Amino acid sequence: MKNKILKILKEEDKYISGEDISKALNVSRTAVWKHINELRNDGYVIQSSSKKGYRFLKAPDILDKREINIPKGQFIGSNIRYFEEIDSTNSYAKKIANEGCAHGTVVISEVQTMGRGRVGRQWQSDTAEGIWFSIVVRPDLEPENIQVITLAASVAVVEAIKETCGIICGIKWPNDIILNGRKLGGILTELSAEPGHVNYVVVGIGLNANQDLEHFDYEIRQKAISLKMYAGKSISRANLLGSILTRFEKIYKSILLGENRDIIDKWTAYSVTIGKEVKVAYKDMEYFGKALSVASDGRLIVECKDGVTREISAGEIQVRGLLGYI
Numbered sequence: 001m002k003n004k005i006l007k008i009l010k011e012e013d014k015y016i017s018g019e020d021i022s023k024a025l026n027v028s029r030t031a032v033w034k035h036i037n038e039l040r041n042d043g044y045v046i047q048s049s050s051k052k053g054y055r056f057l058k059a060p061d062i063l064d065k066r067e068i069n070i071p072k073g074q075f076i077g078s079n080i081r082y083f084e085e086i087d088s089t090n091s092y093a094k095k096i097a098n099e100g101c102a103h104g105t106v107v108i109s110e111v112q113t114m115g116r117g118r119v120g121r122q123w124q125s126d127t128a129e130g131i132w133f134s135i136v137v138r139p140d141l142e143p144e145n146i147q148v149i150t151l152a153a154s155v156a157v158v159e160a161i162k163e164t165c166g167i168i169c170g171i172k173w174p175n176d177i178i179l180n181g182r183k184l185g186g187i188l189t190e191l192s193a194e195p196g197h198v199n200y201v202v203v204g205i206g207l208n209a210n211q212d213l214e215h216f217d218y219e220i221r222q223k224a225i226s227l228k229m230y231a232g233k234s235i236s237r238a239n240l241l242g243s244i245l246t247r248f249e250k251i252y253k254s255i256l257l258g259e260n261r262d263i264i265d266k267w268t269a270y271s272v273t274i275g276k277e278v279k280v281a282y283k284d285m286e287y288f289g290k291a292l293s294v295a296s297d298g299r300l301i302v303e304c305k306d307g308v309t310r311e312i313s314a315g316e317i318q319v320r321g322l323l324g325y326i
């Protein structure tokens with residue numbers, strides 16, 4: 001009921017009387033008043049006037065599903081699991097994926113106590129100022145072709161940031177979102193597969209939104225950035241998340257249709273890697289060379305100094321001159 005009242009208030013966008021709400025929902029005016037107070041306790045700002053009724057003013061800065069707008073019929077985000085705190089949205093997403101959760105389920109947490117990066121690295125996400133979430137998909141693809149999903153997610157993120165915040169970011173292969181030469185976000189894609197068959201893919205996305213520099217641990221202060229630090233003002237996390245989910249669904253559908261080239265072209269347009277001198281650390285080897293392009297399966301093609309052109313699908317890549325890596 002509370003959420004139905006919220007929906008009416010938001011749609012009305014001007015004063016609506018308690019009586020009109022009670023008629024529309026077939027409940028007493030006292031019940032309306034009680035639910036409005038509950039919404040206020042949730043952080044919603046709702047004006048009231050004895051003559052005119054109630055008016056919605058402002059939503060709290062939470063990533064609750066009531067605040068995340070996605071088009072009707074969209075499967076990514078149609079099922080949202082929301083937490084105020086969790087160890088890692090990726091770990092939880094894997095657990096519920098193993099238990100058979102719906103394709104397109106999204107796990108969101110305001111805070112993570114054990115956010116993970118790749119290869120056992122930590123992801124700092126101990127404040128509700130960022131956007132930490134994981135998407136479960138069950139693509140009908142060969143396991144070796146899922147790398148393009150990470151590229152697709154980074155394109156969705158960069159385009160959503162452009163749309164909702166007017167800020168242009170870059171992508172460092174394969175999973176870093178870069179702003180002003182610093183790391184704004186990262187993507188951790190985890191896969192459960194058997195030969196020839198993908199059970200599920202969890203795409204975990206972490207984005208620094210409204211943190212100030214002091215929020216970051218000392219060790220990453222030199223290389224991390226948030227959208228607020230760049231823009232000088234807070235951004236709406238819920239708007240940005242809604243836009244990412246909406247864009248990701250579109251791009252994901254095009255992957256299933258085999259339209260990888262389009263995604264790779266978009267990815268290349270945002271890339272800070274292509275054309276740069278790179279250092280590729282792979283297993284115990286290090287190669288220096290120039291990043292030429294990305295193949296349609298998402299592998300990075302590097303022309304190495306030893307004259308061999310290699311396709312890189314795993315490992316660590318460092319871009320010369322960026323983030324003080326070299």
Ligand code: BT5
Nearest residue numbers: 088090115116117118121123124133186187204205206224
């Ligand atoms: C990543 O790993 O960039 C992937 C991060 C994915 C995080 C999301 S949040 C939701 C979901 N649930 C999870 O548990 N994880 C995913 P990697 O490329 O390995 O980068 C990790 C490195 O980035 C660390 O070693 C730090 O140097 C740096 N780092 C850690 N936290 C950061 C932050 N908040 N902002 C910028 N850099 C950070």
